[in-house]
Amino acid sequence: MAWIALEGMRFHAKIGVHDAEQVLGSEFVIDLYVSVPPTAGVQDDLSKTINYETIYHLCKLEMSESRKLIEHALNGIVKRMKHQFQLQGMRIRVRKLNPPVGGPVAQAWVEEEFDFMKECPSCKKKFILYDQESAWARHPNLHPASREHLERRFGGCICDNCMVTYVGKI
Ligand SMILES: [Zn+2]
Structure with a gap:
């Protein structure tokens, strides 16, 4: 496993519970880490990996919305x-600089x-599963009766390889 990181992405955003934060906005810093398969064998081809520019753009879009809590933005x-991506995992930290808490605080x-x-x-192999519903939804041709049978037998969504074995090519 390898990590791709964008650290110190800065945004001016209207996130906070105080009126001044909603009107004037404040400064935020986002650190985002994405776990991906090992980089050995990676081709020199942007379309086959995580595009850093896209990550920044997604964060910018989300930070342009005004809201009360940084948790909600996260x-x-x-x-x-x-x-946007098939991710093995991710870690994200959203920092508000100089939060208005009644005294000097560098960041929250x-x-x-x-x-x-x-x-x-x-098959007991690891695969990416965001949540059960979206996993089953990846197989639109799966007959409801087949899904019910598989859910009863396995208790949750199986990987794409096993899906092909049980219900044929998707
Ligand atoms: Zn499997």
Whole structure:
């Protein structure tokens, strides 16, 4: 496993519970780490890896929305990242600089780490599973009766390889 990181992404955003924060905004710094397969054998091809510019753009989009809590912004970024990329895991820290808490404080931050690698209940190999619903939804041709049978047998979504074995090519 390898990590790709964008550290110190800076944004001016209207996130906070005080009126001044909503009107004037304040400074935020985001550090984002993405776990990916080992870099050995990686081709020199941007389309086959995580594009740093896209990560920055996703964060910028999310930080342009005004809201009360940095936790909410963090969750929004995680959602966008999952939608855009197939990630083994990620860690993200959102920092608010000089938070208005009644005295000098350099920064307040919230950090969360996610492991999206789950063990396939059939072959026991690890695969990326964001959540059960989206996993089943990746197989639109799966007949509801087949899904019900597989869910009963395995208790959760199986990996793409096993899906092909049980229900044929998708
Ligand atoms: Zn499997």
